[in-house]
Amino acid sequence: MDKTPNATLPADFDLAEANWFHYGSSPAFDYPIDYAVSVIEADVDAGRIDFLGRWAPNSFCHYHRHLGTTLAAVLEGEQHLTESTEFETVTKVRSVGFSGEVPDGEQHMERAGDSGLTMLFSVHSPDGRLFEVLDQDGNVMIAATIAEFLEQTMATAS
Numbered sequence: 001m002d003k004t005p006n007a008t009l010p011a012d013f014d015l016a017e018a019n020w021f022h023y024g025s026s027p028a029f030d031y032p033i034d035y036a037v038s039v040i041e042a043d044v045d046a047g048r049i050d051f052l053g054r055w056a057p058n059s060f061c062h063y064h065r066h067l068g069t070t071l072a073a074v075l076e077g078e079q080h081l082t083e084s085t086e087f088e089t090v091t092k093v094r095s096v097g098f099s100g101e102v103p104d105g106e107q108h109m110e111r112a113g114d115s116g117l118t119m120l121f122s123v124h125s126p127d128g129r130l131f132e133v134l135d136q137d138g139n140v141m142i143a144a145t146i147a148e149f150l151e152q153t154m155a156t157a158s
Contacts, residue, residue, distance in 0.1 A: 008073070008120070009040070009075075009120060010040065010041070013040060015052075015075075015118075018038035018040075018052060019038055019039075019153050019154075020036035020037065020038045020054065020153075021036060021037050021038070021149075021152040021153050021155070022035075022036040023035055023036065023037075023061070023062070028135075028141075029062065029063075030136070031060045031109075032058070032059050032060060033059065033060050033061065033062060034055065034056040034059035034060075035053055035054060035055040035056070035059060035060075035061045035112075036053070036054050037051050037052065037053055037054075037149060037152075037153065038051060038052040038054070038153055039051045039149055039150050039153040039154075040052065040120075042146055042149070042150045044128060044146050044147050044150065047068070047124055047125045047126040047127065047128055047146065048122075048123070048124050048125075048146075049121075049122075049123050049125075049130070049146045049149060049150070050120070050121070050122045050123075051120075051121055051123075051149060051153075052075075052118060052119065052120055052121075053117075053118070053119045053121060054116070054117070054118045054119075055077070055111065055112035055116055055117040055118075056112065056116055057112055057113070057114055057115060057116045058111060058112060058113070058114060059111060059112055060109060060110065060111040061110055061111075062133040062134075063107070063108075063109050063133070063134045063135075063136070064107065064108070064131045064132060064133050064134060064144075065105060065106065065107035065131055065132045065134060065140075066102050066103070066104060066105065066106050066107075066123075066130075066131050067104065067105075067125055067127075067129045067130060067131050067132060067143070068104065068123045068124055068125025068126075068129070068130060069101070069104060069123065069124045069125070070101065070102040070104075070121055070122070070123045071099070071100070071101055071102075071121070071122045071123075072098075072099070072100060072101075072102055072119055072120070072121050072122075073098065073099040073119060073120045074094050074095060074096050074097065074098040074099075074117070074118075074119055075096065075118045075119060075120055076096060076115075076116070076117065076118040077096070077112055077113055077115045077116045077117035077118060078093055078094065078095055078096075078112065078113030078114075078115070078117060079092075079093070079094040079098070079110055079111075079112070079113075079117055079119060080092075080093055080110065080111045080112070080113060081093075081094065081108055081109070081110045082108055082109045082110075083106060083107070083108040084107060084108065084138075093113070107134060107138065123146075125146065128145050128146045128147060129143050129144070129145055129146075130143075130144045130145060130146060130149065131143070131144050132144075
């Protein structure tokens, strides 16, 4: 697997055949979490992974910070993104056809629009860490890794 992120689905990939690992709400978070991930391709040793994210309508994924070079593409629905820095908060809405890079270290809240959301992520992270889940104050709760995403998705395949 090439180490260069690529935000396009392989030509032979069938979205309907994807194996999804679901994340849901918990008392630790005060916003509705309802999304799933599906690994398309991964090479733990090379620090590379391509995966899909799928959100239920108006649901969030965990507040997080990206830790590797990440390309993202909106395949279905809308992505509503709120990015926070020390100096400002910016809100963006990305529609089908959007493709772009998520800067290393960017922390944000993201949620689906009214019709849900499906996105493709392509990440190169030499140390294998994808992102950190943050609490409302920006403190790290856990760091998600390529190996974990791969293991979880493979466990749902049957």
